[in-house]
Amino acid sequence: MAKISPVTAKYIVHTTINIEGVVDRPDVIGAIFGQTEGLLGSDLELRELQRSGRIGRIEVNVNTSSGKTGGEIIIPSSLDMTETAIVAAALEIIQRIGPCNAKIQVVNIEDVRISKRQFVVERAKALLKELMDETLPDSQEITEEVAQSVRMLECIEYGRERLAAGPAIDESDEVIIVEGRADVLNLLKNGFKNAIAMNGTSIPETVKELSRKKTSTVFVDGDRGGDLIIRELLSTGDIDFVCKAPDGKEVEEITKKEIHKAIRGRITAEQAKLDLGIDEQGQLKVDHPQNLYSENGTKRMGQRPPMPQRQAGSPMPARPAMQQPRSQPFARPSPTEAPRRLAEEEKGLFKKTLEDLFGTHGACIFDQKLNILGKVPLTELATTLRSLEGGVYALAIDGAVDIDLIRLAERVGIRHVIGTSSKVKEPSRVNIVTDELLA
Numbered sequence: 001m002a003k004i005s006p007v008t009a010k011y012i013v014h015t016t017i018n019i020e021g022v023v024d025r026p027d028v029i030g031a032i033f034g035q036t037e038g039l040l041g042s043d044l045e046l047r048e049l050q051r052s053g054r055i056g057r058i059e060v061n062v063n064t065s066s067g068k069t070g071g072e073i074i075i076p077s078s079l080d081m082t083e084t085a086i087v088a089a090a091l092e093i094i095q096r097i098g099p100c101n102a103k104i105q106v107v108n109i110e111d112v113r114i115s116k117r118q119f120v121v122e123r124a125k126a127l128l129k130e131l132m133d134e135t136l137p138d139s140q141e142i143t144e145e146v147a148q149s150v151r152m153l154e155c156i157e158y159g160r161e162r163l164a165a166g167p168a169i170d171e172s173d174e175v176i177i178v179e180g181r182a183d184v185l186n187l188l189k190n191g192f193k194n195a196i197a198m199n200g201t202s203i204p205e206t207v208k209e210l211s212r213k214k215t216s217t218v219f220v221d222g223d224r225g226g227d228l229i230i231r232e233l234l235s236t237g238d239i240d241f242v243c244k245a246p247d248g249k250e251v252e253e254i255t256k257k258e259i260h261k262a263i264r265g266r267i268t269a270e271q272a273k274l275d276l277g278i279d280e281q282g283q284l285k286v287d288h289p290q291n292l293y294s295e296n297g298t299k300r301m302g303q304r305p306p307m308p309q310r311q312a313g314s315p316m317p318a319r320p321a322m323q324q325p326r327s328q329p330f331a332r333p334s335p336t337e338a339p340r341r342l343a344e345e346e347k348g349l350f351k352k353t354l355e356d357l358f359g360t361h362g363a364c365i366f367d368q369k370l371n372i373l374g375k376v377p378l379t380e381l382a383t384t385l386r387s388l389e390g391g392v393y394a395l396a397i398d399g400a401v402d403i404d405l406i407r408l409a410e411r412v413g414i415r416h417v418i419g420t421s422s423k424v425k426e427p428s429r430v431n432i433v434t435d436e437l438l439a
Contacts, residue, residue, distance in 0.1 A: 008078060009056055009076035009077060009078055009112055010077060010078050010079070010080075010084070010111070010112060010113060011076070011077045011078075011079070011081070011084045011109050011110065011111055011112065012074060012075070012076050012077070012109070012110040012112060013073075013074070013075040013076075013077060013084065013087070013088040013091075013106065013109050013110075014072065014073075014074060014106070014107045014108050014109070014110060015072065015073040015074075015075075015088070015091055015092075015104055015105060015106045015107060016070070016071075016072055016073075016104070016105050016107055017060075017062070017069075017070065017071050017072065017073055017097075017102060017103070017104050018068070018069075018070050018102065018103045019062075019068065019069040019070070019097055019100050019101070019102045019103075020068060020100050020101040020102070021067065021068070021069065021098070021099065021100030021101075022064050022067060022068075022069055022100075023062070023069050023097050023098050023100060024062070025060045025061075025062055027097055027098045028060045028062065028071075028073070028097055029058060029060055031094055031096070031097040031098070031102070032046070032058060032073070032091065032094065033046055033047060035093065035094050036090050036091070036093070036094075039090055039093070040086060040087070040090055044083065044086060044087060044090075046087070049079070049087075053078070054077070054078050054079055055075065055076070055077055055078075055079070055087070056075070056076030056077070056078075057076075058073065058074070058075050059073070059074040059075075060072075060073050061074075069100075073091065073104065075087070075088070075091075084109060085109065088106045088109055089106065091104050091106065092104050092105060092106060154166065154167045154188060154193070155167075155181070155184060155185060155188060156169075158196060158206065159204065159205075159206030160205070160206060161199065161204045161205070161206055163196055163197055163198070163199055163204060163206055163207070164180075164181035164184045164185075164196070164197040164199070165184060165195065165196040165197065166184060166187065166188055166192065166193035166194050166195045166196070167193050168193035168194045169193075169194055169195075169196055169210075172193070172194035172214070173214060173215060174194060174214060174215040174216070174217065175194050175195070175196055175210050175211075175214050175215070175216050175217070176192060176194055176195040176196070176216075176217050176219050176263075177195075177196060177198065177207055177210075177211070177216055177217065177218050177219065177233065177239075178195050178196070178197050178198070178219050178220070178251055179197065179198055179220055179221060179226075179229065179251065180197050180198075180199060180252070181197050181199070182252035183195070183197060183219070183250075183251040183252045184196070184197050185252070186251060186252045186253070186254070186259075187219075187251075187259065190256040190259055191256075192259070195219075196210065198229070202232075203232055203233060203236050203237060207233075207237065208236060208237045208238075211233070211237035211238045211239055212237070212238045215240050215241075216237070216238065216239050216240050216241070217239075217240065217241040217242070217243060217263070217266055218230055218233050218239055218241070218242045218243070219243050219244070219245075219251055219262065219263070220244055220245070220251070221244070221245050221249070221250045221251055222244050222245040222246050222247045222248055222249050222250075223247075223248065223250075226244055226245075227276060230242055230244075230272060230276065231276060234269055234272065234273060239269045240268070240269060241266040241267065241268060241269065242266060242267055242268075242269060242271075242272040243262045243263055243265060243266035243267070244262065245258070245262060246258060246262070342416065342431075342433060342437075346370070346394075346416075347438050349370060350394070350396055350416075350418045350433065350438060351438040353396045353418070354396055354398070354418060354419075354420070354435065354438070357375075357396060357397070357398040358398060359398065360398050361377060361378050361398055361399065362375055362376060362377050362378060362397075362398055363375065363376055363377075363378055363381045363395060363396065363397040363398070364395070364396045364397075365384070365385075365388070365392055365394075365395055366392070366393050366394040366395070366396070367391055367392065367393055368391075368393040369393075370393070370394070373388070373391075373392065378397060378398070378399060381397070381405075382408055385408060385409075385412050385414075386408075386412065388412070389412075390412060390413050392412060392413065392414050393414070393415055393416070394414065394415060394416040394417070394418065395409065395414050395416070395417050395418065396417075396418040396419070397417070397418070397419045398419075398420070399419060399420060400419055400420060400421045400422065400423050401417050401419035401421070401422045401423065401424060401432050401434075402423045402424065403423070403424050403426070405417065406424050406428050406430050406432070409430045410428065410429055410430055414430055415430065415431060416430070416431045416433055417430050417431070417432055417433070418433040418434075418438070419432070419433075419434060420434065420435055421434050421435070422434050
């Protein structure tokens with residue numbers, strides 16, 4: 001017999017079957033064909049409809065429980081709506097299957113084309129959305145793209161050094177100083193036409209002249225190189241404001257929103273000098289918190305504060321002596337006084353303090369009477385010592401003593417610095433004590 005694929009069927013007839021007894025699937029199929037034979041005429045004979053492919057294979061699913069059989073009958077049909085309904089109604093005239101009473105009831109006639117139609121609608125929506133998003137750009141996008149291209153073409157060469165700049169660099173009362181041509185193009189693309197590039201780390205004379213004539217804003221990358229450029233510009237030009245790109249980003253790659261946010265958050269040149277630790281001559285202040293430590297948290301070794309100038313007629317500082325009288329054990333040293341050895345009671349106190357500090361990465365500060373002024377982390381030590389404004393007799397730290405700490409100790413008048421080891425190779429007015437000397 002012929003078989004209709006579910007893909008080609010128009011309707012599917014769903015029926016339920018209840019039988020008072022136990023029968024098998026072939027018994028049900030035989031009853032369907034036998035009891036409907038000749039009932040609807042030759043045109044709607046089930047055998048002929050199956051042979052011509054207008055009725056698909058009849059599926060019968062039955063199960064037996066407690067001496068009764070139940071299940072369902074599924075008939076796919078490619079007939080029209082009326083003929084399918086007639087065939088479905090004909091199934092309900094079956095009252096016996098084999099020796100048992102039976103009842104067949106049509107549950108519903110499913111129109112397969114409804115689900116296909118729904119699929120077509122959903123797929124058409126997806127295709128239309130894809131067409132509108134990718135093939136048909138928005139008019140605003142077209143306008144913005146053309147405007148950006150025109151603005152970027154307006155980049156000019158300015159001054160003797162032929163620096164990349166925006167077209168409004170002359171008529172504008174303010175200028176934005178950036179690092180390179182790509183930064184100027186990004187600002188042009190986002191509507192800023194008064195930017196000029198330095199084209200390197202050395203400041204061109206054209207930029208210096210503009211900074212003196214106009215209100216100037218420095219806009220640099222959010223990295224260490226940007227800080228160096230700010231420092232040079234502050235020392236050689238007349239800069240009014242400073243702003244930076246977000247940390248780790250460059251001006252040429254940030255978005256319009258980030259550009260506006262950075263410029264709105266610009267600070268004055270005076271504030272930038274305080275934040276970066278730059279004096280009026282553009283030099284780094286070694287005792288500034290930002291300059292005491294490098295970016296990875298280690299102390300800077302390259303920057304050194306200037307040594308105090310010796311006036312004419314004054315004696316040279318003495319080298320550290322090996323032995324000092326103990327008549328005044330807690331006197332503060334004068335600028336030219338050589339450090340002395342520790343008293344025994346001092347050794348015991350400092351040795352116990354080092355043991356207590358072990359593993360804490362901290363420091364302990366003593367006054368002239370060996371009273372503890374406080375304990376602070378090493379990262380806050382420099383700021384704390386400067387805030388005390390003298391009155392510190394000794395300092396014990398959990399770590400090695402380096403030259404930067406000794407320079408700071410000399411400035412604030414500390415007499416003894418105690419640490420686990422020493423990296424200082426040059427003479428100092430401060431007495432450096434290590435674990436070995438306390439043993």
